[in-house]
Amino acid sequence: MQAVGGLQIGVANTPDPPHSGDNALTISVQDAAGKPVRGAAVDAVVSMPAMGAMPRMESRGKVKEVKPGVYRAEYGLAMNGEWDVNVRVRPKNGAKVEAAYRLSTSTPGLAFASGTPAVGRDQPVGGMSGMAGMSGMSGMPATGSAQEPAGPGAGMESATGTITIDAARRQEIGIRTAPVQVIDLLTTVRAVGRVAYDETRQAEVTLITAYSPELWSAQKEYIEALWVAGDSSVVVPGPPETELALAARRRLELWDITPGEIHQIARDGKPREALPIVAPVSGVVTEKNVVRGSAFTAGQVLYKIAPLDPAWVIASIYQVDLPLLRVGMPASLTNPYLDERSRHGRVSFISPALQAETRTGQVRVEVPNPRGDLKPGMFVNVELQVELGKR
Structure with missing residues (x-):
């Protein structure tokens, strides 16, 4: 309920929120003591101002009193959007008052915009300075003028720093209001x-068959260590490798020679002139620094592979x-x-x-x-x- 002049007015819509088509307003009117005001003349107008090529739209509700102090106005909305609702109430004994609301098809409830005593009055109401009961209401600044222009919220003097925007202007610029809430906020x-490429898994590898005197020598030492130890793995299964053979095998592994290739060298019993160097990871070649027949040195990056x-x-x-x-x-x-x-x-x-x-x-x-x-x-x-x- 909002205090407007000497009355208390409350407005609700059915359904809530409204939709295009048939709707109904329930208007409750009480006097200052909270008693229902019976037999008042109530008028409800729902309108949308002209915007561009679209003309002004208006719907006047058929109002009837359904119970003491409660009035029902049936009306229709031509389209979804933001609408102005003006309610005028003239009690049997008293001055006419007017209240303005905002109605949205996307938001439940009606937002109270402004209120004023009777339009065209020629004297102050109840001896109060300005519009009776308006100070402190939601969305309404205090007023200090005893003779104000007619219309909802028209000509009201605002407190310092307060900006008042009438309902029609709010509709044009798309302002919406909502209660302040404490919620969990997210930002993007x-x-x-x-x-x-994933550089933590990027590997510097060679994808070549390579000849090197040092590699030839490492193969020779491994084969000789196997013969000296009497390891018959060259021909038939036999005793495990000696420390000398293990050391020679380790030298080949440091060249990234695979266990399969080392076993083949032992079975052949002779060194191989060119050995393949196999990439330890799968991926794509991101850098290639050699061609067929190129020489290379220790520590040189020949290929880079990345997954x-x-x-x-x-x-x-x-x-x-x-x-x-x-x-x-x-x-x-x-x-x-x-x-x-x-x-x-x-x-x-x-x-x-x-x-x-x-x-x-x-x-x-x-x-x-x-x-x-x-x-x-x-x-x-x-x-x-x-x-x-x-x-």
Whole structure:
């Protein structure tokens, strides 16, 4: 119930929230003592102001008193949206009052906008300065004028710093109000990410058959150690390898010679001129520094191989958002050029330093890539949901 002039007025809609089509307003009218006001002349107008090429729309409800002090107005809405509701009440003995409300098909309830004593009055009501009962009501600033222009909320003087917007203007600019609540807030940090290889699993390997005097010598020593020990593994199963043979075998293993190749050398009983070097991991070749017949030296990187699953996504995050992030939080990734669902990964690393050129920090997200759709160098959109707690 809202105090308007010397009356108390309450308005509810059925259904709640309203919808396009038939609706009904239930209007309760009481006097200052809280007693029902019977036999009052009640008028209800629901309207939407003209917007652009759309003309003003208006629906006048058919009002009847259903019980003492309670009036029902049936009306129709031509479309969904925000509507103004003006209720005018003229008691049998008393001045007419008017109350303005806001009605939305997407929000339950009616929002009280303003109220005023009788339109066109020629004297103050009850000796009060301004509109009786209006000070302190929801959405209404205090007033200090005894003679104010007609209409809902028209000409009211506001307290210093208060801005009053009438119902029609609120409709035009789309203002909505709601009760203040303490809820769990979330924010989304958005950034552009670049797909990269998983460098923790990247390996420097050679995919060649190689000849080296040192490798030839290591094979020779291993074969001789087996013969000296009388190890018949060269021909038939025999006793285990001696320490000398184990040391020679270890030298071959340090060359990344596979156990199968070492066993074949022992069975053949003679060194092989060129031995294959097998990659210890599967992936794609990201760097190749030799061609057929090239010479190489110890420590030289001949090939680099990197796996594609999982993939890394390096996102550049502005410094204002970096304190919100933590290692292990989930992330969603979408490819703006593919019609696919978002992928999900987790933050695995947050750089402790910023990029001097962009003032952004690099955040690494690990994401499964079993089909290899994410190609290194590709750009994707990254979203990180951050919980801010109750606020």
